Amino acid sequence: MLYPPPAFRFSVTFGSAGRNRDNAFREVNGLGPELETEALVEGGQNTFVHLLPKAAKHPKLVLSRGVATMESGLLQWCQEVLEGGLAQPIAPQLLHVFLLDQDGGPLRVWAVRNAYPVKWSVEPFQSTRNEVAIERIELAYAGSNRVA
Template identity: 50%
Template sequence: MPAVSAASTEGGFYPPSAFYFKVVFGNSANSPDASFQDISGITSEMTTEDVAEGGENRFVHKLPRGVKHSNLELKRGIAPLTSPLVTWCKSVFEGGLALAIQPKTIRVYLLDEKAQPLRGWVFVNAYPVKWDVESFNSTKNEVAIEKIAFSYSYSERLK
């Protein structure tokens, strides 16, 4: 039986694995902030409006209103203060809105075994809206985790 390759995943025979991915903030392709444990929130949903049929009570039409996106959530071990992502988050959350928030473009790539992008998503005008440190527990031996949620204007699938 032949080995499964990236080409066979592209041909639709096997879905790609979800554990090998890369995150890029702005133009910093080789940033130390590219390592994350978990990414969630790559979601688009069409909102609808219910309109009752005039004079005909049996029908309710669902008309499209627009697309909404959930927040993009990234999860990783707590990073040092020198991290560019931590610096950005600190300026947003601890700056008291004294300075304008600087949105960035965030790119997420699902990679193959040769570190080449299989799929990609771009999140435009993203900025942090939540910075959460998970609870500490003295009875467990786990890595201290931070979660950062980003709002964004829109997203596009690249591949």
């Protein structure tokens, strides 16, 4: 096993059963918490500022890939949430991001809890480029942790 592992082989599953596997992502970005802090100036001391911890926050998880077919379960879920006008309650999903070894087995696994789409966009089309059409799906989530 290589250490550190290369980051170019990965996959994403979504749903509690993990049956909806989608390996076609170009990039996954936004894994991991960040601790917010509040600055507190020390009274009578002008030489330093205390940074007090607040709550942990999570950036949006951004998935980038070639524009998917209409059969994509992830695309169907995004359409239900983003184009449904909130007629139905949003059903958050459990996602897993797998960093894979050369044989396709998981080296590392991150669980992303209570994720739901907040933005779906397509990168600009340009007649001067010869590249794949890319879509970006941004997900808000309640928390993540590395499970393996």
